[in-house]
Amino acid sequence: MPDGFDQFVTDRLDRLLRYATAMTCDRYLAQDIVQEALLRAQRRWGRIGAMDAPYLYVQRMVTNEYLSWWRRRASRDVASPATTIAALTPPVGDPAVHHAERDAMRARIAQLPRKQRAALVLRYYEDRSDAEIAEVLKCTAGTVRSHISRALKTLRADNRVMEVL
Amino acid sequence: MTNDEMLIREAIGEEAGQAVDPGTVLAALHGGRKPRRSRGLAVAIAGVAVTAGIAGVMIPLTASRGDEAGPAAANAATGAQGEQTILVLGLDKLVDEGQRPDSIMLLRAGADGSFRALSVPRDSRIDPESKLNMAYLKAGGGDKGAQATAAEVEKLTGVRAQHYVTVAMTDFPELSTAVGGVEVCLKKAVNDQLSGANLPAGKQTVSGEQALAFLRQRRGLPNGDLDRIARHQAFLRGLAARLATLEPAKLTALVDTVKRTVHTDAALDVLGLARRLTSQSGLTAATIPTDGSVDTPSAGQALAVDPVKVRKFTTEFFGNGPAPAGGGAPNGTDTRTPCVN
Known part of the structure; x- marks a missing residue:
């Protein structure tokens, strides 16, 4: 056994x-x-x-x-060429649009501060409650909500910038 | 749920889908070992300017090619800025304690797309008690370590790096194989059991374990670490030349390796750098002048350096002329594959 x-x-x-x-x-x-x-x-x-x-x-x-x-490490990853290309290339062409949007979102998520990203993944991938996320991140539920709302705000703000470009 | 949230869900799901095969982790757990890390330790002795080169050369190259291919090409010209100096640290181990830079370089990206690398030997004596590579650990490693090293390098050379990049060598053999080998040239045949270097004299293409051995060998060379630095530089130039001729698809395949080994300070604008470096960028490499081995009370053998000479050399080297005389192992851009030790 x-x-x-x-x-x-x-x-x-x-x-x-x-x-x-x-x-x-x-x-x-x-x-x-x-x-x-x-x-x-x-x-x-x-x-x-x-x-x-x-x-x-x-x-x-x-x-x-x-x-x-x-x-213990330097503060962030180099933007990978995949990220770079996603950032450089506005979505064009019908069938590709959704895919490109998703890739661009992936690239933006990768740029978030690490705790915000961890909170985001726990919420949207693991479907955890605020209390559970708080337990994983060793913080209060209020801090969890703040991490997530900041992350969403950044991702939306970036969205607008992308559209203008 | 909003559209944004759905997109976020999909994006995270897509990212999660990149996870490695659980089988590889299972095998490691059953072996009771940590193969990736321990391989890192073994491989990392190579330290190396090499990944430095990858940080400096490959990412810009890859990105600039993506740029050319994409509709954003029109933006390419807007990236031109002044020159940038980046401190590149090749770390000898992974995250575990005791991490030290084995390879220390100032990398200058000129506004004209030229590329100059100045090696500062890790054993350079920075005060009666210490060698250059001790500054990193003393400051606690990571960002602080990189900044402390940058400060010492500035004291020595008079050049302040605006940015830094740290690299830990983990997957070097695969990388050199992935680019299809790198052309180097040796003055003499070598057969060194410690590093496993068993290479003929003359021009040759190295890859995999032999590339690693080429970079690791320090014993049996008349100038030890200085000769090793010359090899790092020779390899770096060969790599840059290879990357410049590699098809974009192959470059893209290397992205994973680069991404997991290279870390930068938050302010380094890789994209901006990418926009001004092209496959035509030349690479010139040299080592600061040193004055032989000296004993230190507690740090073993160090290399004596004369800050006046070093500063003069550095100024001339970054002044965009040919590599000045007096330094170790100048590797001009004119000869395609200069032969080293």
């Missing part, structure tokens, strides 16, 4: 990787931090596995790993 940790990994690894990838906008960094968090969780599985919501806890480990990784 597989132990609890193996079962957890089987059930949740894919979702964790997707979450981390959406949060970091970097699949390899996501791989690193998920791997790191799971290795640490494995050593303490006796305690984590007994919790009410082990997934939420591990998700918090993954998120912390990213936020603290950032603190």
Whole structure:
């Protein structure tokens, strides 16, 4: 019989990787931090596995790993050429419009401050409540709402700029 | 739900869909190891100006080609600004503690699209007790480390970098293979077990593990780290030449690697840089003059440097003339593949 940790990994690894990838906008960094968090969780599985919501806890480990990784690094990624091209190229041509808009949105999300992006991903990808997001980000529900409303404001403001261009 | 929110959902979903295959992570977990990081450690000894070059050369090239291809080409001319100087740090390890820059370069992007790289050896003595590469860690690494290093480099060369880029070498063999190899030239054949470098004399194209070995080898070379710097520069020039002739599709394929290894300060306008650098941009590289090894009380062997000489050299080098005499390993733009140690 597989132990609890193996079962957890089987059930949740894919979702964790997707979450981390959406949060970091970097699949390899996501791989690193998920791997790191799971290795640490494995050593303490006796305690984590007994919790009410082990997934939420591990998700918090993954998120912390990213936020603290950032603190130790230079302040942002170079805009990738994909981002660059999306920013340079206004959407043209009918069937391509929606796709281009989505790519441009992806590029704008990638530029958000990390906590705002983490909050956004928890809300719109993981469908978490304010209280749950607050628990993952270790802040109050009020701060969560403020992160999300700021992020939305930025994304909308950018939208207008794009339209003018 | 608003249209914006739907678009956000889709965009995040699309991003999430880029996740790596869980199988690769499973394998690592069952092995009880962290292969990506440990490979980073092994590979990173190469440190290297190379990714520096990628930061400086490839991203602009890629972006400028996208630019030409897209409807925004008309904007290209508006990117012209004054010259920019960027401090490039090649870090020897990944995030884990003890990270130090192995390769330190001032990179100047001229307003005319020219490109000059000045290497400052990591062992340069900055005070009786310390070497240049100690400043990064002492300041706590990250942004602060980069800024502290920039301040020391300014003291030494008189040139203030407006921006910095840090790179950690993680996927170097794949990268050199992905560009189809890089042309370099060796004066003598080498066979060094430590780095695994086993290369003939003369012009050759290196890729994968041999490219890495070419960049890592320090033992068995008369000038140790200085010779290694010469190799970094030679490789960088070969890489720039290769990238300039690579088809856009192949360049795009490299984006992932670059994105995960290169980090910059928030103010660096990569796009602006991209608009003025083109595939015609030349690259000239040199190393500051040094005055031999000296012992330090606590930091081992360091390289003595004379700030007066260094400043004079730096001024001439960035003055857009040919690389001045007196520095280590000047690599002019005229010879396509200058032979190194």
